[in-house]
Amino acid sequence: MSFPPPPPPPARARESPTKTSSPGPIQSVDVRVEGLSKRYGAFWALRDASFEIRPGEILGLIGPNGSGKTTLFRCVAGVSPATSGAVLHAGEAIAPKHRKHFLYFVPDGIRPWPDQTVQWVLRFTAGLHGATVRTREEFVETLGLSSLLGARLRELSKGEHRRVMLAVGLLTPQPLLMLDEPFDGLDLRQTRDVMSALTTHARSGRTLFLSIHQLGDAARICDRLVLLSDGRVAGEGTLDELRTRAELGPAHSLEDVFLALT
Amino acid sequence: MSTHRTRWLLEKELRELAASRSYWLLLLVIGALVGHQFMTASSIYAEASGAGGGPAALSQGLSPLEGIVVPTLGAYDIAATLLFPFVVIRLIANEKQTGALALTLQSPLPFAATMTAKLVALLAAWLVAGLAGALALFTWRGAGGHLYAPETMTVVLGHLLRGLLTIGVGAAAAALATSAASAAIVALTVTLGTWALDYVAAARGGVIASVAAYTPSAALRVFEHGELRLATVLILATLGVGGVIAATVWLREGEAVSRRIRDVALVGLAIVALCVTFARVRQSRDVSEDRRNSFPSADEAALRAIHSPLRVTVYLAAEDPRLVDLERGVLAKLRRTMQEVDVTYAARGRSGLFERPDQHYGEIWYQLGDRREMTRSTTDEIVLETIYRLAGRAAPSAESERVYSGYPLTARLGAIPWLFFVAWPVCVVFAWWAGRRRVVSRRRSE
Numbered sequence: 001m002s003f004p005p006p007p008p009p010p011a012r013a014r015e016s017p018t019k020t021s022s023p024g025p026i027q028s029v030d031v032r033v034e035g036l037s038k039r040y041g042a043f044w045a046l047r048d049a050s051f052e053i054r055p056g057e058i059l060g061l062i063g064p065n066g067s068g069k070t071t072l073f074r075c076v077a078g079v080s081p082a083t084s085g086a087v088l089h090a091g092e093a094i095a096p097k098h099r100k101h102f103l104y105f106v107p108d109g110i111r112p113w114p115d116q117t118v119q120w121v122l123r124f125t126a127g128l129h130g131a132t133v134r135t136r137e138e139f140v141e142t143l144g145l146s147s148l149l150g151a152r153l154r155e156l157s158k159g160e161h162r163r164v165m166l167a168v169g170l171l172t173p174q175p176l177l178m179l180d181e182p183f184d185g186l187d188l189r190q191t192r193d194v195m196s197a198l199t200t201h202a203r204s205g206r207t208l209f210l211s212i213h214q215l216g217d218a219a220r221i222c223d224r225l226v227l228l229s230d231g232r233v234a235g236e237g238t239l240d241e242l243r244t245r246a247e248l249g250p251a252h253s254l255e256d257v258f259l260a261l262t
Numbered sequence: 263m264s265t266h267r268t269r270w271l272l273e274k275e276l277r278e279l280a281a282s283r284s285y286w287l288l289l290l291v292i293g294a295l296v297g298h299q300f301m302t303a304s305s306i307y308a309e310a311s312g313a314g315g316g317p318a319a320l321s322q323g324l325s326p327l328e329g330i331v332v333p334t335l336g337a338y339d340i341a342a343t344l345l346f347p348f349v350v351i352r353l354i355a356n357e358k359q360t361g362a363l364a365l366t367l368q369s370p371l372p373f374a375a376t377m378t379a380k381l382v383a384l385l386a387a388w389l390v391a392g393l394a395g396a397l398a399l400f401t402w403r404g405a406g407g408h409l410y411a412p413e414t415m416t417v418v419l420g421h422l423l424r425g426l427l428t429i430g431v432g433a434a435a436a437a438l439a440t441s442a443a444s445a446a447i448v449a450l451t452v453t454l455g456t457w458a459l460d461y462v463a464a465a466r467g468g469v470i471a472s473v474a475a476y477t478p479s480a481a482l483r484v485f486e487h488g489e490l491r492l493a494t495v496l497i498l499a500t501l502g503v504g505g506v507i508a509a510t511v512w513l514r515e516g517e518a519v520s521r522r523i524r525d526v527a528l529v530g531l532a533i534v535a536l537c538v539t540f541a542r543v544r545q546s547r548d549v550s551e552d553r554r555n556s557f558p559s560a561d562e563a564a565l566r567a568i569h570s571p572l573r574v575t576v577y578l579a580a581e582d583p584r585l586v587d588l589e590r591g592v593l594a595k596l597r598r599t600m601q602e603v604d605v606t607y608a609a610r611g612r613s614g615l616f617e618r619p620d621q622h623y624g625e626i627w628y629q630l631g632d633r634r635e636m637t638r639s640t641t642d643e644i645v646l647e648t649i650y651r652l653a654g655r656a657a658p659s660a661e662s663e664r665v666y667s668g669y670p671l672t673a674r675l676g677a678i679p680w681l682f683f684v685a686w687p688v689c690v691v692f693a694w695w696a697g698r699r700r701v702v703s704r705r706r707s708e
Contacts, residue, residue, distance in 0.1 A: 079364045081518040096516035100368040110361025113274075115281030127270040128369060168365070 029055055029089070029102055029176040029207045036085030038071050038231075045071040046231045049085070053176065053209055058202045060222030061211045062258065068231040069211040070108060073180050076209075077105035106169040108180035108211070111161065114154035118145060118164050121153060122171065131171045139167045142197050144190075158185035166194065170201060178209045183217050195221045219254040229262035267371050268379065275353065275383035280697055284352050288345045289391060289690045295337035296394040297682020303333040304402065304675045311670035321668035325552055326402070327413045332486045334398045338421045339482060341391065342428045347449040350384055350432030354509065355442035363513065377510040381429060381503075388425035392418070394686060401675060408669035410551035413488040420485025423498040424478055430505025437509035438526075453478075465581055468607060476501075476537070488550025489598075496540040504533035546598045552666035555595060560658035561646055562599050568630070568653045571602035575627040579609045588626065588640040595642065628652060 031053040038046040046068045053059055061069050074080035076087055078096030086093040089102060113121055122145075126136040140146055143163045153161060162185045169177050182198070183191045199221060202208050212218040218225060219239060227235040227242070235242050235257075243252060246260035279285050307329040357363045366376050395418075403409055431452050432445070439445035456477035463474030474480055476497050484494045511525045548555040556562060574593065578585040596603050609623060627636050628645070630652040637648050650657045 074364075077368070078516040079367055081516060081521075097514070100370070104368055105364070107361055107364050110364060112357075112360045112362030112365055113278070114360060116277060120277070124270055124274055128267050128371075130370075172368075 029053060031102075031176065032088040032091075033076055034086045034088055036072065036075055036087070037083045038068075038075055038080070039083045044231055046075065046082070049228070049231070049233045051226045051233055051236045053207060054224070055175075056202065056205055056207055057223040058198065058208045058210065058221055060218040060225045061209065061228060062215055062218045062225055062254070063213070063228035065213060067228045069213070069228055070180055071231075072228065073105060073178055073209075073211055074107070077103060077178055079105065079107075100174070102174055103176040103178055103209075104169060104172040104174040105178040106165050106180065106182075108184065110165070111153065115152055117149065118151055118153065118156070119149035121164065122149075122167055125168045125171045129172045131173070136171060139170050143167050143194070159187065159190055162186060163190070163194070175205075176207045176209060178211075180211045181213065182210055183212065183214065191217065215254045215258060225254070227258055227261055234258075235261045264371065267369075268375060271369070271371065271376055271379040272382060275379045276386070278353055278356070279349070279383055279387050282349060282352050284345075284348045285387060286690065286694045288341060288349055290687055291345060292337060292341050292391050293394045293682050293686030293690065295340055296334060296398050297678055297686070299337045300330075300334040300398040300401070300682070301675070301678045303330050304405075304407075304678065308672050308674055311672045313672035313674060321670050322552075322666055324668040324670045325666075326408050326669055327410065327417070327488055327550060328486075330402055330407065331399070331409070331414050331417050334402075335395050335417055335421055338392070338395060339424065339479070342421070342424045342478070343453055346388065346391075346425060346428045347432040347435075347453075348446060349387065350429050351436040351442050351445045351449060353380055353384065354433055354436035354513075355439070355445050358436075358513075359442065363515065367514070367516065373514060374510055377433075377506055377513075380433070381506050384429045385422075385426065388422070388429075392421070394682070395421075397681060397686070398678075401677065401681065405671070405673045405675050407671050407673075412549040413551055416485050416488060416490050416549045419490075419495070420482050423485075423495065423502065424482055426502030427478055427481075427498050427505075428502075430502035432505075433509035434505040434512075437512040463580070468580075471580065472541070476541075487555060488548065488552075489555045490547045490549050492545040493540050493543040496543060497537050500533055500536045500540065504529060504536075508533075544597065548598070555598065557595050557599060557642060557646065564650070564655060564658045565596070565599045565646075566601070568649070568655070569601060570630045570653070571604060572596065572600055572649065573627075573629040574603065574605045575608050575625075575629075576605060577609045577622040577625045577627075578607075579623075580607070582609075584624075584640050591640060592642050592645045596645075 032050075033053070034050050036046055036049040037044065049068075049072055061072065063069050071080070075082040075085075076099075078087075078099040081096065087099060088094070094102070116124075122136055122140065125131070126133070140149070143166060145163060145167060148156065148160055148164070151160075153164065156164065162182070166179065166182060169179055179198075183194065186194060195217070198208055198210075210218075210222065212222075224236070224238050225242060226233060235245055237245070239254060239257070240250070242254075242257045242261065243250065246252075246257045248256055248260060307324065307326075310329070311324060357366060367373055369376060399409060399414065432449050435445040435448035435452070436442065439448050456474075456479070459470065459474045460477050460479055463471040476494065481494050481498055484491050508526050508529045511529055512522055514522065517525075546555075557565065574596075576585065576588065578588065593603070593605060624638050625636050626638065626640070626645075627634055628648050629635075630649070633652045635648050635652055637644060639645060647657060
């Protein structure tokens with residue numbers, strides 16, 4: 001399966017009024033999430049989450065349902081305000097409204113533009129973000145969307161819709177792509193194909209940050225992992241590093257590591 | 263590149279509108295509303311012109327502005343109140359409910375560009391709905407009816423601004439409310455609130471009446487009277503655009519709620535400040551063909567030469583019909599003409615029916631400098647004589663003003679039902695079906 005490289009970054013980044021929040025045209029990503037917390041009334045959905053996102057890696061955010069993965073993603077992407085904490089790029093805090101210059105976030109469970117066709121949504125995304133027609137056609141081919149181009153988004157199954165949203169994310173040029181539950185709703189074969197596609201995409205230089213609740217999927221695709229439990233980061237590193245930290249041998253799975261550390 | 267992206271945003275909004283059932287329903291209903299209004303208005307106009315064989319009205323009273331244009335386009339006031347808000351709400355609330363907002367907020371263009379595209383698309387949608395009104399006016403012209411372009415275009419401008427105001431209210435409601443249903447309730451509550459304000463203002467006058475002069479119904483009446491009042495234009499535009507700006511500020515979901523509340527409050531304050539400022543703007547033009555909003559030209563020239571402020575004290579209750587006559591026939595014209603007119607409404611009662619006879623009820627005092635004079639008349643000739651006496655000037659000699667002759671038309675427009683109750687809905691349904699068919703057939707072909 002061949003996979004096209006990510007589209008070029010935006011030709012011009014918008015100037016920022018504050019000196020601490022302007023990322024400028026970012027080609028690669030080196031991000032540190034520092035002490036991110038989010039509170040809903042008396043409930044803390046996230047508490048002091050800190051970790052690193054390295055250039056070109058596939059970083060997996062794993063944790064059970066309700067552990068705060070989506071909240072963390074939304075706060076990092078800047079589409080939901082954090083109660084405290086910061087997202088740093090090259091040591092500089094980036095204001096939420098400027099994070100779109102270096103990251104693109106595809107949330108889980110959204111059903112945007114239900115009355116539009118797949119073809120138009122992909123054309124719109126490519127046009128808005130400056131992707132070429134060739135890139136768009138290659139993603140359509142790779143993700144098996146050719147037969148769906150004339151369908152409205154409201155007519156798609158969960159798995160089909162997931163692949164369209166994946167294509168939307170892949171058509172964007174930002175060096176960091178955040179996908180919330182990219183394998184949810186996909187069957188075994190589709191999951192394997194999409195994993196292969198994402199791995200190829202990451203090799204072309206784009207950093208991927210994936211939120212995954214299936215630990216088996218995460219272990220197969222991710223270079224490094226961030227373990228989230230009850231809104232706290234319980235561990236960060238490669239599977240081997242996490243095993244060492246959990247004092248477990250190489251035969252132990254990610255599930256064992258997760259249970260040991262949380 | 264930026265223009266290219268803006269074009270994509272605009273296309274998205276137009277496509278979302280085309281996919282909106284509420285918009286197609288608006289198009290379908292507006293044809294019937296305009297058709298009904300036009301049919302009724304043209305029938306009454308023909309009868310008044312003598313078509314029924316009965317006595318014809320005085321031709322001076324047969325003005326196409328109030329006989330045809332205002333009642334026909336009045337359908338758009340109903341649409342702007344009861345139909346168009348749902349089109350606006352759907353376009354914005356859908357974005358929130360489907361999660362598209364999270365993607366839109368990450369667009370390379372500022373979020374304000376997205377909201378501007380929505381505003382432009384909605385205005386375009388309102389203009390397309392205006393085709394039914396245009397069809398009616400063309401039909402009227404085709405039948406030999408008269409239209410005076412400045413006054414007709416002023417009414418059209420009024421409805422355009424009415425649409426803009428609806429967009430502002432709908433956008434703000436859709437942004438602030440949690441769901442489309444709640445937003446619809448908020449928008450209808452605002453409409454009911456303005457009606458209540460109109461009602462209270464009619465009974466109380468004073469500051470409430472000053473505010474109520476800019477409710478949608480009251481503001482539209484200014485245009486319908488053939489007056490192009492800059493203050494009304496500016497305030498309606500401010501309220502409409504201000505609502506969209508407030509929605510833009512509130513929808514930036516990445517910002518903390520406290521900050522968004524503060525920013526929306528600042529936008530609200532700016533809107534109020536601008537409206538208060540614009541309310542002082544006195545520029546106005548009488549664009550009516552019969553110059554219904556003006557004194558005769560010679561009187562206007564004489565009044566403009568009076569530089570002292572004119573103070574008027576009115577002892578008439580807000581509900582008294584004499585006050586309505588005085589406002590429309592005299593005070594509004596004086597405000598348009600003289601440099602400074604200060605009106606005090608001194609009656610304390612509400613109806614005038616139960617004022618004590620020893621009070622000043624019914625009196626209208628005019629003061630220029632230290633000279634005062636009272637009259638109970640509400641007709642412009644007597645008031646003008648009073649003002650000239652106070653100013654120590656002779657009344658100008660009556661010049662030969664062009665007399666409005668009116669435009670009677672006895673023609674019965676038999677094509678109206680076919681146009682608006684058959685051809686219009688068929689065209690709307692066909693356009694909707696053609697748009698859907700294009701998508702469905704594309705899927706089948708693949």
